[in-house]
Amino acid sequence: MKRFYGLLAVVAVAAIAFLIYSANQPAAAVPGGAAGRAPVTAQDSAFPGYVLGSDSAPVKIVEFADYECPICAMFATVQFPTIRDQLIKTGKVQWTLRDYPLPPTTHRWSHLAADAVACASEQGKAWDMIDAMFDHHDWALQSSNPTSVFRGLAQGIGVNTTTWDACVSADRYAGRIQASLDRGDALGVGGTPTFFMDGKEIARTDRSSDQFQRIADSVIAARPKHKK
Amino acid sequence: MSLHRQTVAVLALVGIAIATYLWLHAIGVVGELKCGTGGCEIVQASSYAHLFGIPVAFYGVVAYVALFGISVAGSQPALVARAWPTRWLVAISGAGFLFTAYLTSLEAFVIHAWCRWCLASAAVITAIFITSLAGFFRKS
Secondary structure, eight states, X not given: OHHHHHHHHHHHHXXXXXXXXXXXXXXXXXXXXXXXXXXXXXXXXXOOOEEESOTTOSEXXXXXXXXXXXXXXXXXXXXXXXXXXXIITTTSEEXXXXXXXXXXTTOTTHXXXXXXXXXXXTTTOHHHHHHHHHHTXXXXXXXXXXXXXXXXXXXXXXXXXXXXXXXXXXXXXXXXXXXXXXXXXXXXXXXXXXXXXXXXXXXXXXXXXXXXXXXXXXXXXXXXXOOO | OOHHHHHHHHHHHHHHHHHHHHHHHHTTSSOSOOOSSSHHHHHXXXXXXXXXXXXXXXXXXXXXXXXXXXXXXXXXXXXXXXXXXXXXXXXXXXXXXXXXXXXXXXXXXXXXXXXXXXXXXXXHHHXXXXXXXXXXXXXX
């Protein structure tokens, strides 16, 4: 038994030393990322997210996404084009994308990417930039600062890059991004992408365009019929 | 006679360290995971890293602590001849093994990224399950 306890002690000491060492490692600096919590104004909190589709659509879905998240990119490039064509363009669904940048310790460039989209939105190009971000997702696999890649994407969709540069370097929308993050936290977002329909989270298994089609159809079918 | 329980205790301690590391990362105490490939960050950032709003790693911590406690208690002279500690070890590690198999399949087929620390934990729980089973069949 002495040998057993001795072995346990050695393993325990090694484990504790490793955990203490890891906890004391400083996080890598994140260029372009918001340092700490950005102040949030009432205007920031009122921003609803990037809306696609008609206000009169019977089904309203909110997606909390992180542009660096590979599953978000997969969803955006594989499932979302069908959702856009069959549900959003047909007026069945209104889609809102909200920023939920994961912490820099997890996704180093998420906040910068959210900045890049917010600054493109100033010029009416939010969804073009979102599409570009996900369509050219190689930037998320690189360790280098992707600002120049984002600038190229912005230029490609017709954004005035001089204005965009000034906006990104000033981190102008940090408060709005923080407000979106706070909203996600309040709703219980635990990862990305997370979808909500009328405030209720859609199960993680319901991520295919077929599933969204079924959800939309069932909501529309269940609506009370109004007399004309 | 209690060799398998002692082995489980040591393995569970290793498991506690790994799961605690992942859990501390999930709650922001530990910075970037030392992963090598970046796959850990992808897996940890996925929506599968939480279950009922709690980081999956925390369930790992709880399971390993339970395995550690039972195996150390079961190694004591007063309990070494009793069968129930081994039964509990098999039950808990069996559940852990199945859950880990599910999580590993998500890494392979859904997330398409590998988290080395998660794989290390998978190896530990598998070893604990096999050791517990060996102890169970030896007794019965």
